[in-house]
Amino acid sequence: MRKLEYKTKYNHWMPKILKVGGITLLNTVYFSGVRANVSARLVAHEEIHIKQINTDGYLKFYWTYLLDYLKLRVSGLGHNQAYRSIPYEKEAYGKTNHL
Ligand SMILES: [Zn+2]
Numbered sequence: 745m746r747k748l749e750y751k752t753k754y755n756h757w758m759p760k761i762l763k764v765g766g767i768t769l770l771n772t773v774y775f776s777g778v779r780a781n782v783s784a785r786l787v788a789h790e791e792i793h794i795k796q797i798n799t800d801g802y803l804k805f806y807w808t809y810l811l812d813y814l815k816l817r818v819s820g821l822g823h824n825q826a827y828r829s830i831p832y833e834k835e836a837y838g839k840t841n842h843l
Contacts, residue, residue, distance in 0.1 A: 750794045754779045768793040770802060785843040792836040805832070 751772040759767045759776040765786050766775045773790040775782045797805045809832050816826035827833060 748791055748794050754782065766790045768797070785840050788840045788843055789836045792839055793832065796832050796835070808832070
């Protein structure tokens, strides 16, 4: 399998503002922690989003992600439950649960 190409930024304001450990935007993964404090599980999680973006393309990924989240919120779920129920997140959590 081809190695994934992506950039990483540590100790970044963007995930900190969003109160998340990491966020993947286009080909860059932004982590709130410094490199030594970022877990292998979180790195693997964000790498799955990189793979999803490579497979589906940016437009489909972000559009579907946002729409799925909004649909889940409209259906009555709170933020955390809606976030964890987004199919892209379910795949990422499902594949990293063992780590
Ligand atoms: Zn995620």
